[in-house]
Amino acid sequence: MCLLIQRLSLRDADSVARLRRAAYAEAAEFVVADPASLGWARADTMGLVLGVSTASELVSTMRGTILVDREDAVHTMECEFDVDRVSFPALLLGKGATVAGCQARGLHSVLRYLFLDAAAAVGIATVLGIVYEGAPRTSLMARLGYDLRPVQRHWYTDLLPLTRTIIGTLDAVGYATACDRLREMINFDALHLTIDPRAELAKTLSTALRDHSAAAHTFDDAAK
Numbered sequence: 001m002c003l004l005i006q007r008l009s010l011r012d013a014d015s016v017a018r019l020r021r022a023a024y025a026e027a028a029e030f031v032v033a034d035p036a037s038l039g040w041a042r043a044d045t046m047g048l049v050l051g052v053s054t055a056s057e058l059v060s061t062m063r064g065t066i067l068v069d070r071e072d073a074v075h076t077m078e079c080e081f082d083v084d085r086v087s088f089p090a091l092l093l094g095k096g097a098t099v100a101g102c103q104a105r106g107l108h109s110v111l112r113y114l115f116l117d118a119a120a121a122v123g124i125a126t127v128l129g130i131v132y133e134g135a136p137r138t139s140l141m142a143r144l145g146y147d148l149r150p151v152q153r154h155w156y157t158d159l160l161p162l163t164r165t166i167i168g169t170l171d172a173v174g175y176a177t178a179c180d181r182l183r184e185m186i187n188f189d190a191l192h193l194t195i196d197p198r199a200e201l202a203k204t205l206s207t208a209l210r211d212h213s214a215a216a217h218t219f220d221d222a223a224k
């Protein structure tokens with residue numbers, strides 16, 4: 001089967017929302033508190049949403065969000081954690097969803113690999129993910145070298161966790177080993193990339209840094 005890797009956009013909003021809602025509804029580790037939070041949002045447009053599709057449907061997706069500093073990390077992730085162990089700019093990987101019939105075949109891992117490879121190329125200092133104790137991918141993240149630690153406090157508006165929430169962090173020094181391990185799991189012959197994830201992440205990063213610096217200037221001007 002040939003799998004197409006694409007950057008998803010507003011045009012794909014319906015299929016992204018459908019996939020996220022179906023996958024999240026099946027998860028044993030949380031319940032969805034706000035179904036609207038799974039629809040296409042500004043964070044999807046500002047971030048980088050990748051998708052894996054067969055000829056007929058979107059089967060897996062993941063979103064990368066740039067975090068520019070500590071405040072941005074705590075605000076975006078809606079939790080308190082050891083933010084001191086994060087170096088910036090950082091990349092939060094989230095909104096992962098794979099069609100029920102295609103899970104545990106490495107599709108999410110393909111997207112993680114593309115993000116990590118791109119993170120290494122564009123100078124992302126730390127990659128982060130929020131996971132739930134016992135959830136699929138948690139043991140894989142440990143094998144990839146992520147540092148996994150429980151959050152101290154959270155105020156999530158999208159999900160209601162049923163198990164402990166854990167933050168996984170992987171610093172730049174660990175990208176190469178993680179990518180090597182992921183490469184061993186991936187059948188590249190089955191993949192057809194319609195984009196260059198490194199170039200897409202570079203654009204996303206530069207937009208986020210530009211917006212952050214413009215917002216800081218606006219704040220400075222307002223304070224004068």
Ligand SMILES: CC(C)(COP(=O)(O)OP(=O)(O)OC[C@H]1O[C@@H](n2cnc3c(N)ncnc32)[C@H](O)[C@@H]1OP(=O)(O)O)[C@@H](O)C(=O)NCCC(=O)NCCS
Nearest residue numbers: 023096097098103104105106107108109136137138139140
């Ligand atoms: C979380 C989720 C996106 C993972 O997607 P996936 O495509 O099944 O992920 P992968 O196949 O890459 O990895 C899942 C597991 O299968 C294993 N795996 C990967 N390729 C495999 C293969 N070819 N054969 C067997 N197992 C494989 C991985 O090592 C991983 O193992 P682990 O759970 O022990 O860590 C999916 O389970 C899902 O949609 N869950 C519901 C929604 C959800 O919880 N989203 C995250 C919200 S924060």
